[in-house]
Amino acid sequence: xxxxxxxRHKIPEQAPEVRRSNFEEVCTGFDLxxxxxxxxxxxxxxxxxxxxxxxxxxxxxEFIKALAAGNVAEAGAIVKSTNSLPSVCxxxxxxxxxxxxxxxxxxxxxxxxxxxxxxxxxxxxxxxPTVQSKTKANKRVAVVGSGPAGLTCASELAxxxxxxxxxxxxxxxxxxxxxxxxxxxxxxxLVQAEIDKLAEKGVKxxxxxxxxxxxxxxxxxxxxxxxxxxxxxxLPMFMGIPGENLNGVLSANEYLTRVxxxxxxxxESPTPVLRGKNVCVxxxxxxxxxxxxxxxxxxxxxxxxxxRSRTEMPARAEEIHHAEQEGxxxxxxxNPIQMTGQDGWVTGLTCVRMQLGEPDAGGRRRxxxxxxxxFSIACDTVIVALGTSPNPxxxxxxxxxxxxxxxxxxxxxxxxxAGVYAGGDAVTGAATVILAMGAGRKASKxxxxxxxxxxxx
Ligand code: SF4
Ligand code: SF4
Numbered sequence: 001x002x003x004x005x006x007x008r009h010k011i012p013e014q015a016p017e018v019r020r021s022n023f024e025e026v027c028t029g030f031d032l033x034x035x036x037x038x039x040x041x042x043x044x045x046x047x048x049x050x051x052x053x054x055x056x057x058x059x060x061x062e063f064i065k066a067l068a069a070g071n072v073a074e075a076g077a078i079v080k081s082t083n084s085l086p087s088v089c090x091x092x093x094x095x096x097x098x099x100x101x102x103x104x105x106x107x108x109x110x111x112x113x114x115x116x117x118x119x120x121x122x123x124x125x126x127x128x129p130t131v132q133s134k135t136k137a138n139k140r141v142a143v144v145g146s147g148p149a150g151l152t153c154a155s156e157l158a159x160x161x162x163x164x165x166x167x168x169x170x171x172x173x174x175x176x177x178x179x180x181x182x183x184x185x186x187x188x189x190l191v192q193a194e195i196d197k198l199a200e201k202g203v204k205x206x207x208x209x210x211x212x213x214x215x216x217x218x219x220x221x222x223x224x225x226x227x228x229x230x231x232x233x234x235l236p237m238f239m240g241i242p243g244e245n246l247n248g249v250l251s252a253n254e255y256l257t258r259v260x261x262x263x264x265x266x267x268e269s270p271t272p273v274l275r276g277k278n279v280c281v282x283x284x285x286x287x288x289x290x291x292x293x294x295x296x297x298x299x300x301x302x303x304x305x306x307x308r309s310r311t312e313m314p315a316r317a318e319e320i321h322h323a324e325q326e327g328x329x330x331x332x333x334x335n336p337i338q339m340t341g342q343d344g345w346v347t348g349l350t351c352v353r354m355q356l357g358e359p360d361a362g363g364r365r366r367x368x369x370x371x372x373x374x375f376s377i378a379c380d381t382v383i384v385a386l387g388t389s390p391n392p393x394x395x396x397x398x399x400x401x402x403x404x405x406x407x408x409x410x411x412x413x414x415x416x417x418a419g420v421y422a423g424g425d426a427v428t429g430a431a432t433v434i435l436a437m438g439a440g441r442k443a444s445k446x447x448x449x450x451x452x453x454x455x456x457x
Contacts, residue, residue, distance in 0.1 A: 003043065003104075003105075005108065006041045006105075007109055008038070008041065008110035008113055009030065009034050009037060009038040009116075011027050011028075011030060011116045012028045013026050013027045013028060014026055014028065016325040020326040020327060021297060021299075022184075022297065023182070023183045023265075023297055024184060025187055026184050026185065026322055027116075029119055030113075030117070030119075030120045032072070035067060035117055036067060036068055038112065038113050038117060039064045039065075039117060040068050041105060041112050042061060042068070043104060043105070044061050045061065045104055048060060049102040049103070049104060050099045050100070050103045050112070050114060051099070053101050053102040054098055055434045055435050055437070056082050056083050056089075056438050056441055058079055058083050058118065059079075059081065060099060062078045063075040063076075063079045063117075064112065064114075064117060067117060067120075072121060072124045073128055076124055076125035076128065079121055082441075083118075084151065084152050084155035084156065084194075084437070085122070085148065085151065085155075085437060086118050086119070086121060086122030087119055087122030087123045087125070087126060087190055088122070088177060088190070088194065088433065089115070089119075089122070089434055090115050090116065090117075090118035090119025090122050091119055091185065092181060092185065092432075092433050092434075093115055093434045094432060095111075095114055096317060098434070099114045100114050100115065126193045130197050131159075131201075136162075136163055136202075137160070137161040137453055139161070139163065139226075140162065140163045140165070140225055141154075141163070141165075141225060141227070141447060142164075142220040142221075142223070142224040143164060143165070143167065143228045144167050144217075144227065144231050145166075145168065145169075145229070145231040145426070146167075146168040146174055146205065147174070147175020147176045147230060147424060147436065148175065148176070148424065148433045148434075148437045148440065149228075149230035149424025149436040149440035150166055150175065150440060151166070151173075151174075151177075151194070151195070151198065151437075151440070152437040152440030153228045153230060153421075153440035153441070153443050153444045154166050154203045154228075154440075155198055155201065156440070156441055156444035156445070156448070158203050159201070160448040160453040160454065162225075163202070163204075164202070164204070165203075165205070165206055165224075166203060166204070166205050166206070167206045167209045167211050167220075168205060168206070168209065169209065169210045169211075170207065170208070171207055172207070172261060173205050174188075174195065175232055176232060176425075177433070178261055179256065179260050179261045180253075180256055180260070181260070181290065182260055182293065183260065184293065185290065211397070212397050213393070216396075216398070217398055217399070217417070221417075221419055221420065225419065225451050226421065226447045226450060226451060227419065227420045227421065228423070228443055228444075228447065229407060229420065229422035229423075229426055230422070230423055230424045230436070230439075230440060231390075231391065231393070231394060232390075232424060232436075233388045233391070233406075233425035233429055234253060234388055234390075234391045235388055235389045235405075236251030236253040236254070236384065236388050237384075237387050237388060238251070238386070239386065241336060241337055241338055242338045243338050243340055244339055244384070246339055246341040246344060246345060246346040247346065248341075248381050249381075249382045249384065250274070250381070250382070250383050252287045252288065252290070252291040252385035253287075253388060255273065255294070255295075255383050256287070256290060256291055258273045259273055259294055259298075265298055273298075275298050276295065276381025277300055277301065277380055278303075278378060278379045278380055278381070279295040279300040279301070279302045279380075279381040280302075280331075280336075280377060281295070281303070281305065281383045281385055282306075282336055282382065282383070282384050282386065283306065283384070283385035283387075284304055284308075284312075284313040284314060285313075285314040285315050285385060286314070286315045286319055287385045287387075287388075288383075288385035289315045289319040289323045289328075291385050292304055292323055292328050293322070293326060295381070295383065296326055296328060302328050303328070303329045303331050303379070304323070304328055304329070304330045304331065305331045305334050305336060305349065305377070306330070306331070307333065307335040307367045308332070308354070308364065308365070308367050309333055309356060312364045331351070331377065333353055333354040333355065333356070334351045335351060335352050335353075335354050336350065336351050337350055337351065337374075338350040339382055340376070345380070346379065346382055347379070348376050348377060348378045348379055349379060351374070351375055351376070351377060352370065352373050352374050353369075353370040353373035353375070354367040354370060355367070355368055387430055388425075388430045389404060389405055389429060390404075390405040390406050390407070390425070390426055390429070394407060398417070399417050399420055399422070400415065404429065406426065406427055406428065407422040407426050407427050409422050409423070412442075413427070413439060413446055414446065421447055422443070423436065423439030423440050423442065423443045424440060
Protein backbone atom coordinates (compact mmCIF):
# COMPACT_ATOMS: atom_id res chain seq x y z
CA UNK A 1 0.00 0.00 0.00
CA UNK A 2 1.33 3.43 -0.93
CA UNK A 3 2.44 5.55 1.99
CA UNK A 4 0.42 8.72 2.39
CA UNK A 5 2.56 11.81 1.86
CA UNK A 6 2.75 14.11 4.91
CA UNK A 7 5.00 17.14 4.88
CA ARG A 8 7.45 17.55 7.74
CA HIS A 9 6.60 20.34 10.20
CA LYS A 10 9.29 22.95 10.40
CA ILE A 11 10.59 23.72 13.88
CA PRO A 12 9.99 27.45 14.45
CA GLU A 13 13.05 29.65 14.84
CA GLN A 14 13.93 33.31 15.38
CA ALA A 15 14.38 35.29 12.16
CA PRO A 16 18.08 35.61 11.20
CA GLU A 17 18.05 39.43 11.31
CA VAL A 18 16.67 39.32 14.87
CA ARG A 19 18.72 36.50 16.34
CA ARG A 20 22.08 37.66 14.99
CA SER A 21 22.20 40.23 17.77
CA ASN A 22 20.83 38.22 20.69
CA PHE A 23 21.90 35.10 22.58
CA GLU A 24 18.42 33.63 22.88
CA GLU A 25 17.76 30.19 21.49
CA VAL A 26 17.58 30.10 17.67
CA CYS A 27 14.98 27.30 17.47
CA THR A 28 11.96 27.90 19.63
CA GLY A 29 10.56 24.35 19.45
CA PHE A 30 7.21 22.73 18.67
CA ASP A 31 4.04 23.47 20.61
CA LEU A 32 1.88 20.50 21.69
CA UNK A 33 -0.44 20.59 18.67
CA UNK A 34 2.40 20.72 16.14
CA UNK A 35 4.35 18.05 18.02
CA UNK A 36 1.32 15.75 17.94
CA UNK A 37 0.76 16.46 14.25
CA UNK A 38 4.41 15.72 13.46
CA UNK A 39 4.20 12.54 15.55
CA UNK A 40 1.39 11.29 13.31
CA UNK A 41 3.88 11.19 10.42
CA UNK A 42 5.63 8.24 12.07
CA UNK A 43 4.75 5.00 10.28
CA UNK A 44 5.46 2.86 13.38
CA UNK A 45 7.81 0.68 11.34
CA UNK A 46 8.15 -2.75 12.95
CA UNK A 47 11.92 -2.94 12.43
CA UNK A 48 12.37 0.77 13.43
CA UNK A 49 15.43 1.57 11.28
CA UNK A 50 15.59 4.99 12.99
CA UNK A 51 16.57 3.26 16.24
CA UNK A 52 19.64 1.69 14.70
CA UNK A 53 20.97 5.21 14.07
CA UNK A 54 20.69 6.26 17.71
CA UNK A 55 23.77 5.63 19.88
CA UNK A 56 21.57 5.14 22.98
CA UNK A 57 18.82 3.22 21.13
CA UNK A 58 15.94 5.51 22.12
CA UNK A 59 12.65 3.58 21.68
CA UNK A 60 11.64 6.01 18.94
CA UNK A 61 8.39 4.58 17.52
CA GLU A 62 7.09 3.88 21.03
CA PHE A 63 7.64 7.37 22.37
CA ILE A 64 6.28 8.94 19.18
CA LYS A 65 3.16 6.78 19.38
CA ALA A 66 2.51 7.92 22.96
CA LEU A 67 3.09 11.54 21.93
CA ALA A 68 0.73 11.28 18.95
CA ALA A 69 -1.94 10.09 21.39
CA GLY A 70 -1.25 13.13 23.59
CA ASN A 71 0.38 11.07 26.38
CA VAL A 72 3.43 13.28 26.79
CA ALA A 73 4.48 12.00 30.23
CA GLU A 74 4.36 8.42 28.96
CA ALA A 75 6.39 9.45 25.90
CA GLY A 76 8.89 11.09 28.25
CA ALA A 77 9.20 8.00 30.43
CA ILE A 78 9.90 5.90 27.33
CA VAL A 79 12.62 8.28 26.12
CA LYS A 80 14.15 8.55 29.57
CA SER A 81 14.41 4.78 29.89
CA THR A 82 17.48 4.94 27.61
CA ASN A 83 18.36 8.64 27.41
CA SER A 84 18.86 10.66 30.58
CA LEU A 85 19.21 14.04 28.81
CA PRO A 86 16.51 14.18 26.10
CA SER A 87 16.07 17.95 26.06
CA VAL A 88 19.82 18.25 25.41
CA CYS A 89 19.94 15.54 22.73
CA UNK A 90 16.84 16.87 21.00
CA UNK A 91 18.79 20.09 20.49
CA UNK A 92 22.40 19.10 19.83
CA UNK A 93 22.38 15.57 18.36
CA UNK A 94 23.33 15.48 14.67
CA UNK A 95 20.01 13.81 13.88
CA UNK A 96 20.52 14.10 10.14
CA UNK A 97 23.41 11.64 10.36
CA UNK A 98 21.86 9.51 13.11
CA UNK A 99 18.24 8.62 13.87
CA UNK A 100 16.61 10.78 11.17
CA UNK A 101 19.02 9.56 8.49
CA UNK A 102 17.52 6.08 8.81
CA UNK A 103 13.86 7.15 8.98
CA UNK A 104 11.93 5.61 6.06
CA UNK A 105 10.38 9.00 5.35
CA UNK A 106 13.90 10.46 4.81
CA UNK A 107 13.84 9.32 1.18
CA UNK A 108 10.34 10.71 0.66
CA UNK A 109 9.20 14.15 1.85
CA UNK A 110 11.67 14.29 4.75
CA UNK A 111 12.30 12.29 7.93
CA UNK A 112 10.07 12.48 10.97
CA UNK A 113 11.47 15.31 13.15
CA UNK A 114 12.65 12.86 15.80
CA UNK A 115 15.01 15.39 17.40
CA UNK A 116 12.33 18.09 17.59
CA UNK A 117 9.87 15.64 19.14
CA UNK A 118 12.43 14.39 21.63
CA UNK A 119 13.22 17.97 22.60
CA UNK A 120 9.52 18.69 23.17
CA UNK A 121 9.12 15.60 25.33
CA UNK A 122 12.39 16.25 27.18
CA UNK A 123 11.39 19.82 28.03
CA UNK A 124 8.02 18.58 29.27
CA UNK A 125 9.75 16.07 31.56
CA UNK A 126 11.74 18.82 33.27
CA UNK A 127 8.51 19.88 34.97
CA UNK A 128 7.45 16.35 35.89
CA PRO A 129 8.26 14.81 39.30
CA THR A 130 11.64 13.05 39.41
CA VAL A 131 11.48 9.26 39.30
CA GLN A 132 13.18 8.20 42.52
CA SER A 133 16.06 5.75 42.44
CA LYS A 134 16.07 2.28 43.92
CA THR A 135 16.77 2.00 47.67
CA LYS A 136 20.37 2.94 48.33
CA ALA A 137 22.61 -0.11 48.07
CA ASN A 138 25.53 1.16 50.16
CA LYS A 139 27.74 1.28 47.08
CA ARG A 140 29.60 4.46 46.30
CA VAL A 141 30.79 5.65 42.91
CA ALA A 142 32.86 8.73 42.06
CA VAL A 143 32.27 10.29 38.65
CA VAL A 144 35.02 12.61 37.41
CA GLY A 145 33.69 15.28 35.06
CA SER A 146 30.12 16.54 34.73
CA GLY A 147 29.81 16.59 30.94
CA PRO A 148 27.46 14.34 28.98
CA ALA A 149 29.38 11.11 29.73
CA GLY A 150 29.65 11.83 33.47
CA LEU A 151 26.05 13.05 33.87
CA THR A 152 24.67 10.02 32.04
CA CYS A 153 26.82 7.59 34.04
CA ALA A 154 25.81 9.33 37.29
CA SER A 155 22.12 9.32 36.42
CA GLU A 156 22.05 5.64 35.47
CA LEU A 157 24.05 4.58 38.54
CA ALA A 158 21.76 6.60 40.81
CA UNK A 159 18.83 4.72 39.24
CA UNK A 160 20.59 1.45 40.10
CA UNK A 161 20.76 2.62 43.74
CA UNK A 162 24.42 3.65 43.96
CA UNK A 163 25.51 6.69 45.97
CA UNK A 164 27.10 8.89 43.34
CA UNK A 165 29.30 11.96 43.70
CA UNK A 166 30.26 13.94 40.59
CA UNK A 167 33.55 15.89 40.75
CA UNK A 168 33.82 18.94 38.48
CA UNK A 169 36.90 21.14 38.00
CA UNK A 170 34.87 24.23 37.02
CA UNK A 171 32.57 26.20 39.30
CA UNK A 172 29.50 25.02 37.38
CA UNK A 173 28.47 21.49 36.43
CA UNK A 174 27.68 20.51 32.83
CA UNK A 175 31.10 20.23 31.17
CA UNK A 176 31.01 20.95 27.45
CA UNK A 177 27.23 21.51 27.66
CA UNK A 178 27.86 24.71 29.61
CA UNK A 179 31.35 25.84 28.63
CA UNK A 180 31.34 24.72 24.99
CA UNK A 181 27.87 25.03 23.48
CA UNK A 182 26.52 28.59 23.32
CA UNK A 183 23.29 29.74 24.90
CA UNK A 184 21.65 30.24 21.48
CA UNK A 185 21.94 26.49 20.79
CA UNK A 186 21.52 25.08 24.29
CA UNK A 187 20.16 27.38 27.02
CA UNK A 188 22.13 27.02 30.23
CA UNK A 189 18.99 27.04 32.39
CA LEU A 190 17.96 23.86 30.68
CA VAL A 191 21.26 22.11 31.46
CA GLN A 192 20.93 23.32 35.04
CA ALA A 193 17.38 21.95 35.18
CA GLU A 194 18.68 18.52 34.06
CA ILE A 195 21.37 18.73 36.76
CA ASP A 196 18.79 19.73 39.37
CA LYS A 197 16.86 16.59 38.42
CA LEU A 198 19.98 14.52 39.07
CA ALA A 199 20.46 16.22 42.44
CA GLU A 200 16.82 15.38 43.27
CA LYS A 201 17.69 11.77 42.48
CA GLY A 202 20.40 11.97 45.14
CA VAL A 203 23.51 12.62 43.01
CA LYS A 204 25.98 14.90 44.84
CA UNK A 205 28.15 17.47 43.06
CA UNK A 206 31.60 18.60 44.23
CA UNK A 207 32.60 21.67 42.21
CA UNK A 208 36.00 23.40 41.83
CA UNK A 209 37.68 20.04 42.38
CA UNK A 210 40.52 18.95 40.10
CA UNK A 211 41.01 15.20 40.31
CA UNK A 212 44.61 14.19 39.85
CA UNK A 213 45.69 17.38 41.67
CA UNK A 214 43.45 18.05 44.69
CA UNK A 215 42.56 14.34 45.11
CA UNK A 216 44.17 11.38 43.35
CA UNK A 217 42.28 8.59 41.63
CA UNK A 218 43.75 6.17 44.21
CA UNK A 219 42.26 8.27 47.03
CA UNK A 220 38.90 8.32 45.24
CA UNK A 221 39.05 4.58 44.81
CA UNK A 222 39.85 4.10 48.50
CA UNK A 223 36.63 5.97 49.39
CA UNK A 224 34.44 4.55 46.63
CA UNK A 225 33.60 1.15 45.16
CA UNK A 226 34.23 2.37 41.60
CA UNK A 227 35.39 5.46 39.72
CA UNK A 228 34.27 6.71 36.29
CA UNK A 229 36.55 9.10 34.40
CA UNK A 230 34.57 11.35 32.06
CA UNK A 231 36.94 14.29 31.98
CA UNK A 232 36.47 15.07 28.28
CA UNK A 233 38.98 16.44 25.81
CA UNK A 234 39.64 20.07 26.57
CA LEU A 235 43.10 20.76 25.19
CA PRO A 236 42.86 22.96 22.08
CA MET A 237 44.92 22.25 18.97
CA PHE A 238 46.69 25.01 17.06
CA MET A 239 48.06 25.28 13.52
CA GLY A 240 51.70 25.77 14.47
CA ILE A 241 52.17 28.63 11.98
CA PRO A 242 54.16 31.84 12.52
CA GLY A 243 52.32 34.56 14.43
CA GLU A 244 50.00 32.25 16.34
CA ASN A 245 51.21 33.68 19.67
CA LEU A 246 50.17 37.25 18.80
CA ASN A 247 47.65 38.99 21.03
CA GLY A 248 44.15 38.61 19.61
CA VAL A 249 44.67 34.96 18.63
CA LEU A 250 42.54 32.63 20.78
CA SER A 251 41.50 29.02 20.76
CA ALA A 252 37.78 28.49 20.24
CA ASN A 253 37.85 26.58 23.50
CA GLU A 254 39.06 29.57 25.48
CA TYR A 255 36.80 31.99 23.62
CA LEU A 256 33.65 29.94 24.13
CA THR A 257 34.46 29.01 27.73
CA ARG A 258 34.99 32.64 28.65
CA VAL A 259 31.82 33.81 26.95
CA UNK A 260 29.60 30.90 27.98
CA UNK A 261 30.80 30.24 31.49
CA UNK A 262 32.46 33.41 32.71
CA UNK A 263 30.06 36.00 31.27
CA UNK A 264 32.99 37.52 29.38
CA UNK A 265 30.57 39.06 26.87
CA UNK A 266 29.75 41.56 29.61
CA UNK A 267 32.34 44.40 29.56
CA GLU A 268 31.70 44.73 33.33
CA SER A 269 32.77 41.12 34.00
CA PRO A 270 36.15 40.65 35.74
CA THR A 271 37.57 39.03 32.57
CA PRO A 272 35.79 40.55 29.55
CA VAL A 273 36.59 38.87 26.24
CA LEU A 274 38.18 40.75 23.39
CA ARG A 275 35.46 42.15 21.11
CA GLY A 276 37.00 42.06 17.67
CA LYS A 277 35.52 44.04 14.78
CA ASN A 278 36.85 41.72 12.09
CA VAL A 279 37.13 38.14 13.25
CA CYS A 280 38.52 35.16 11.35
CA VAL A 281 37.59 31.71 12.61
CA UNK A 282 39.84 28.92 11.34
CA UNK A 283 38.06 25.57 10.96
CA UNK A 284 34.58 24.46 9.89
CA UNK A 285 33.31 22.09 12.56
CA UNK A 286 30.45 22.75 14.98
CA UNK A 287 32.81 24.48 17.40
CA UNK A 288 33.95 26.83 14.62
CA UNK A 289 30.30 27.67 13.84
CA UNK A 290 29.62 28.26 17.55
CA UNK A 291 32.63 30.57 17.88
CA UNK A 292 31.77 32.45 14.67
CA UNK A 293 28.13 32.95 15.62
CA UNK A 294 29.15 34.07 19.11
CA UNK A 295 31.59 36.65 17.70
CA UNK A 296 28.83 37.86 15.34
CA UNK A 297 26.48 38.36 18.29
CA UNK A 298 29.22 40.37 20.00
CA UNK A 299 29.20 42.77 17.06
CA UNK A 300 31.92 41.47 14.72
CA UNK A 301 32.10 40.86 10.99
CA UNK A 302 33.04 37.21 10.84
CA UNK A 303 34.74 35.02 8.25
CA UNK A 304 35.11 31.25 8.49
CA UNK A 305 38.41 30.21 6.90
CA UNK A 306 38.53 26.55 5.80
CA UNK A 307 41.01 24.70 3.63
CA ARG A 308 38.55 22.31 2.01
CA SER A 309 35.23 22.93 0.22
CA ARG A 310 31.71 23.15 1.59
CA THR A 311 31.08 19.43 1.03
CA GLU A 312 33.86 18.50 3.44
CA MET A 313 32.82 20.92 6.21
CA PRO A 314 32.43 18.78 9.35
CA ALA A 315 29.77 20.98 11.01
CA ARG A 316 26.12 19.97 10.98
CA ALA A 317 24.29 21.17 7.88
CA GLU A 318 21.85 23.03 10.14
CA GLU A 319 24.64 24.95 11.88
CA ILE A 320 26.24 25.94 8.56
CA HIS A 321 22.85 27.05 7.26
CA HIS A 322 22.14 29.08 10.39
CA ALA A 323 25.60 30.69 10.24
CA GLU A 324 25.09 31.66 6.60
CA GLN A 325 21.62 33.03 7.28
CA GLU A 326 23.03 35.21 10.05
CA GLY A 327 25.62 36.74 7.72
CA UNK A 328 28.83 34.80 8.41
CA UNK A 329 31.08 34.76 5.34
CA UNK A 330 32.94 31.64 4.20
CA UNK A 331 36.46 31.70 2.75
CA UNK A 332 36.59 28.13 1.49
CA UNK A 333 39.58 26.32 -0.08
CA UNK A 334 41.71 28.76 1.88
CA ASN A 335 44.62 27.82 4.13
CA PRO A 336 46.29 30.30 6.50
CA ILE A 337 50.08 30.06 6.44
CA GLN A 338 50.93 32.97 8.72
CA MET A 339 49.34 35.39 11.16
CA THR A 340 50.71 38.89 10.80
CA GLY A 341 50.69 41.60 13.42
CA GLN A 342 51.68 45.03 14.62
CA ASP A 343 52.82 46.03 18.12
CA GLY A 344 52.19 42.48 19.29
CA TRP A 345 48.55 42.33 18.08
CA VAL A 346 47.26 40.31 15.16
CA THR A 347 46.30 42.38 12.11
CA GLY A 348 45.80 39.79 9.42
CA LEU A 349 46.01 36.30 8.02
CA THR A 350 48.26 35.42 5.12
CA CYS A 351 46.56 32.61 3.20
CA VAL A 352 46.94 30.48 0.09
CA ARG A 353 44.18 29.12 -2.11
CA MET A 354 43.68 25.37 -2.17
CA GLN A 355 42.21 22.85 -4.61
CA LEU A 356 40.99 19.36 -3.85
CA GLY A 357 43.05 16.33 -4.83
CA GLU A 358 42.61 12.60 -4.22
CA PRO A 359 40.78 11.35 -1.09
CA ASP A 360 42.94 10.86 2.01
CA ALA A 361 42.82 7.89 4.43
CA GLY A 362 39.61 9.29 5.95
CA GLY A 363 37.93 9.46 2.52
CA ARG A 364 37.89 13.28 2.35
CA ARG A 365 39.57 14.87 -0.68
CA ARG A 366 42.99 16.16 0.25
CA UNK A 367 43.51 19.94 -0.13
CA UNK A 368 46.49 20.91 -2.29
CA UNK A 369 47.99 24.39 -2.46
CA UNK A 370 47.40 26.40 -5.65
CA UNK A 371 50.80 27.79 -6.74
CA UNK A 372 51.28 31.58 -6.46
CA UNK A 373 47.92 32.10 -4.82
CA UNK A 374 49.00 33.95 -1.68
CA PHE A 375 46.69 36.70 -0.38
CA SER A 376 45.84 38.46 2.89
CA ILE A 377 42.73 38.88 5.01
CA ALA A 378 42.73 41.83 7.41
CA CYS A 379 41.42 41.03 10.90
CA ASP A 380 41.90 42.02 14.53
CA THR A 381 40.96 38.65 16.10
CA VAL A 382 41.65 35.07 15.07
CA ILE A 383 39.83 32.16 16.68
CA VAL A 384 41.41 28.78 16.06
CA ALA A 385 38.81 25.98 16.01
CA LEU A 386 40.74 22.93 14.84
CA GLY A 387 39.59 20.46 17.47
CA THR A 388 40.72 19.41 20.90
CA SER A 389 42.64 16.54 22.44
CA PRO A 390 42.56 15.15 25.99
CA ASN A 391 43.95 17.40 28.67
CA PRO A 392 47.44 16.25 29.79
CA UNK A 393 46.00 16.18 33.31
CA UNK A 394 44.74 12.69 32.36
CA UNK A 395 48.36 11.58 32.82
CA UNK A 396 48.02 12.21 36.56
CA UNK A 397 45.19 9.66 36.78
CA UNK A 398 47.74 6.84 36.60
CA UNK A 399 45.70 4.79 34.10
CA UNK A 400 47.10 3.53 30.76
CA UNK A 401 46.86 6.05 27.91
CA UNK A 402 47.16 5.78 24.14
CA UNK A 403 49.99 7.75 22.48
CA UNK A 404 47.50 10.55 21.72
CA UNK A 405 46.63 10.83 25.43
CA UNK A 406 43.21 9.13 25.32
CA UNK A 407 42.42 6.60 28.06
CA UNK A 408 42.69 2.89 27.19
CA UNK A 409 39.55 0.90 28.13
CA UNK A 410 38.35 -2.67 27.61
CA UNK A 411 34.96 -3.68 26.16
CA UNK A 412 33.33 -2.88 29.53
CA UNK A 413 34.89 0.62 29.53
CA UNK A 414 37.24 -0.37 32.35
CA UNK A 415 40.77 1.02 32.38
CA UNK A 416 43.83 -1.03 33.30
CA UNK A 417 42.99 -0.30 36.97
CA ALA A 418 40.32 -2.57 38.43
CA GLY A 419 37.23 -0.56 39.35
CA VAL A 420 38.29 2.53 37.37
CA TYR A 421 36.17 3.07 34.24
CA ALA A 422 36.28 5.79 31.58
CA GLY A 423 34.20 7.02 28.66
CA GLY A 424 33.37 9.94 26.39
CA ASP A 425 35.87 12.26 24.73
CA ALA A 426 38.55 11.23 27.26
CA VAL A 427 38.52 7.82 25.56
CA THR A 428 37.54 8.61 21.96
CA GLY A 429 38.99 12.10 21.53
CA ALA A 430 36.57 14.92 20.70
CA ALA A 431 33.27 13.44 19.47
CA THR A 432 29.55 14.14 19.85
CA VAL A 433 27.47 14.64 22.99
CA ILE A 434 25.36 11.57 22.25
CA LEU A 435 28.37 9.28 21.74
CA ALA A 436 29.73 10.43 25.10
CA MET A 437 26.33 9.73 26.65
CA GLY A 438 26.30 6.26 25.09
CA ALA A 439 29.71 5.57 26.64
CA GLY A 440 28.56 6.83 30.06
CA ARG A 441 25.54 4.54 29.87
CA LYS A 442 27.62 1.54 28.83
CA ALA A 443 30.09 2.11 31.67
CA SER A 444 27.24 2.53 34.18
CA LYS A 445 25.90 -0.91 33.27
CA UNK A 446 29.32 -2.50 33.73
CA UNK A 447 29.85 -0.68 37.04
CA UNK A 448 26.39 -1.68 38.28
CA UNK A 449 27.11 -5.31 37.36
CA UNK A 450 30.48 -5.18 39.14
CA UNK A 451 28.84 -3.78 42.27
CA UNK A 452 25.98 -6.28 42.18
CA UNK A 453 23.29 -3.64 41.54
CA UNK A 454 21.67 -5.12 38.45
CA UNK A 455 19.43 -7.84 39.97
CA UNK A 456 20.52 -10.13 37.16
CA UNK A 457 19.35 -7.67 34.42
FE1 SF4 B 1 18.12 10.89 17.70
FE2 SF4 B 1 19.90 11.76 19.48
FE3 SF4 B 1 17.43 11.24 20.25
FE4 SF4 B 1 19.02 9.26 19.59
S1 SF4 B 1 19.28 10.64 21.33
S2 SF4 B 1 16.88 9.50 18.97
S3 SF4 B 1 20.23 10.19 17.93
S4 SF4 B 1 18.04 12.83 18.82
FE1 SF4 C 1 8.75 6.32 12.53
FE2 SF4 C 1 10.67 6.94 10.76
FE3 SF4 C 1 11.20 5.35 12.80
FE4 SF4 C 1 9.62 4.48 10.85
S1 SF4 C 1 11.77 4.96 10.67
S2 SF4 C 1 9.33 4.20 13.06
S3 SF4 C 1 8.58 6.39 10.30
S4 SF4 C 1 10.58 7.50 12.93
